[in-house]
Amino acid sequence: MNRHHIKSFIFTAMFSGVFYLSAPAASQVIQLAAADKEPDYTSQQAWQGGMQSGEGNFMANCVTCHGPQGKGDGVLADSLDVKPRDLTNKSIMASRTDEYLFKVIKHGGVSVGLSDSMPLWGTTFSDVEINNIIEYIRTRICECKYNGKK
Numbered sequence: 001m002n003r004h005h006i007k008s009f010i011f012t013a014m015f016s017g018v019f020y021l022s023a024p025a026a027s028q029v030i031q032l033a034a035a036d037k038e039p040d041y042t043s044q045q046a047w048q049g050g051m052q053s054g055e056g057n058f059m060a061n062c063v064t065c066h067g068p069q070g071k072g073d074g075v076l077a078d079s080l081d082v083k084p085r086d087l088t089n090k091s092i093m094a095s096r097t098d099e100y101l102f103k104v105i106k107h108g109g110v111s112v113g114l115s116d117s118m119p120l121w122g123t124t125f126s127d128v129e130i131n132n133i134i135e136y137i138r139t140r141i142c143e144c145k146y147n148g149k150k
């Protein structure tokens with residue numbers, strides 16, 4: 001090895017050392033980001049079930065008002081006169097039948113006597129997609145079923 005070779009050898013060793021050290025660090029950052037509670041509706045997992053995914057459709061269409069966890073704290077919430085419902089509220093959500101939820105989502109807030117700030121989604125989603133969203137709300141947001149009491 002002449003001097004030039006030694007230099008480039010050292011350079012390569014340093015460079016790959018930096019690479020190997022930084023690769024795990026980078027993957028840790030990614031893991032930390034993934035562990036963060038904010039759901040990512042662009043992720044493959046959110047769209048399992050394709051375009052009919054209840055989770056994907058909820059996150060792409062409802063979080064602006066209802067918030068990423070459905071707590072009613074979406075970015076538009078402050079600008080609305082009537083605040084979006086906190087969909088994690090078990091006592092309210094368990095008092096709603098699935099038929100009621102279907103109606104308010106498909107035909108909008110006005111159809112059940114709520115505010116017109118809750119848009120209608122019947123022109124955006126098929127009935128299957130609406131049912132998938134209800135299923136997502138029931139299993140992952142309020143984690144509650146209709147309790148039989150209106």
Ligand code: HEC
Nearest residue numbers: 061062065082083084085104105109114115117118119121
């Ligand atoms: C532009 C804001 C906005 C968007 C977007 C929105 N909502 Fe709402 N939503 C509201 C508001 C405001 C209310 C509360 C109306 C009231 O209390 O009078 C509401 C109420 C509801 C309710 C009724 C809860 C109850 O008390 O019975 C359900 C269910 C609901 N939204 C589901 C959804 C779903 C699912 C989506 C997405 C497909 C969605 N919302 C998108 C604003 C929004």
